[in-house]
Amino acid sequence: MAVLVAYASKHGSTAEIAEAIAAELRxxxxxxxxxEAAEAGDVGAYDAVVLGSAVYMKRWQGDARHFLRRHSKELSGLPFWVFSSGPTGDPAEDDAAWEEPKRTIAKAEKLGARDHVVFGGRISPESGRMAKAMAENTPEEFRDRRDWAEIRSWAAGIAAELAG
Ligand SMILES: Cc1cc2nc3c(=O)[nH]c(=O)nc-3n(C[C@H](O)[C@H](O)[C@H](O)COP(=O)(O)O)c2cc1C
Incomplete structure (x- = not known):
């Protein structure tokens, strides 16, 4: 069974999440x-799709939004999962309105997405002026909130569903 894990990432941390999901599926x-979502052409050649994007200013990256639009027909006929990656900082201060690109997720759900999860992200001072300011205001232990066990376990659930 062939699965496409397509992603949109500006500074690489979402790409690493996508790689971990693909590794677990393998x-x-x-x-x-x-x-990369922009490079993934032949969606119809796969038996299932996982699509993920980094969230910036409450929005998915354009490439992931375009992927959803461009491949809506194929996606509606395939088992399909979605993840976002974004929140950094103290989890006690997480704000769902900041993490969830509501309209995009609603679109994915309308196409039949089986699940949508938000994984913690990584903020690094090297990723531009805004990121530098955000990183400086973020305690070091909360700058990379990606939880690899959580990510792997979500992917394992996908594998189990596809096997069933
Ligand atoms: C300018 C800027 C805006 C951001 N906006 C959001 C946001 O709206 N929601 C969120 O959850 N995370 C936000 N983040 C955090 C990023 O989503 C996080 O750093 C993510 O891991 C980046 O993924 P990437 O390395 O794949 O680009 C923002 C980060 C920056 C630098």
Whole structure:
């Protein structure tokens, strides 16, 4: 069974999440391709799709939004999962309105997405002026909130659903 893991990432941390998902799917016997959303063309050649994007200013990256639009027909006929990646900082101060690109997720759900999760993101001072300011205001231990066990476990759930 062939799975496409497509992602949009500006500074690489979402790309690493997508790679971890693809690696877990492969370990569970699936044939997973991990590609940038802008490069992933032949969606119809896959048996299932996972689409993920970094969230900036409450929005998915354009490439992931375009992917959703461009491939809506194929996606509505395939098992399909969605993740966002974004929140950094103290989890006690998380704000769902900041993490959830509501309209985009509603679109994905309308196309039949089986699940949508928000994974913690990473903020690094090297990623531009805004990121530098945000990183400086973020305690070091909350600058990379990606939880690899959580990510792997979500991917394992996808593999189990596809096997069933
Ligand atoms: C200017 C800027 C705006 C951001 N806006 C959001 C946001 O609206 N919601 C959110 O959850 N995270 C936001 N973040 C955090 C990023 O989503 C996080 O750093 C993510 O891991 C970046 O992914 P990437 O490395 O794949 O680009 C923002 C970060 C920056 C630098």
């Amino acid at each position: 370990e569970r016997g699936l044939d997973a391709d991990c590609l």
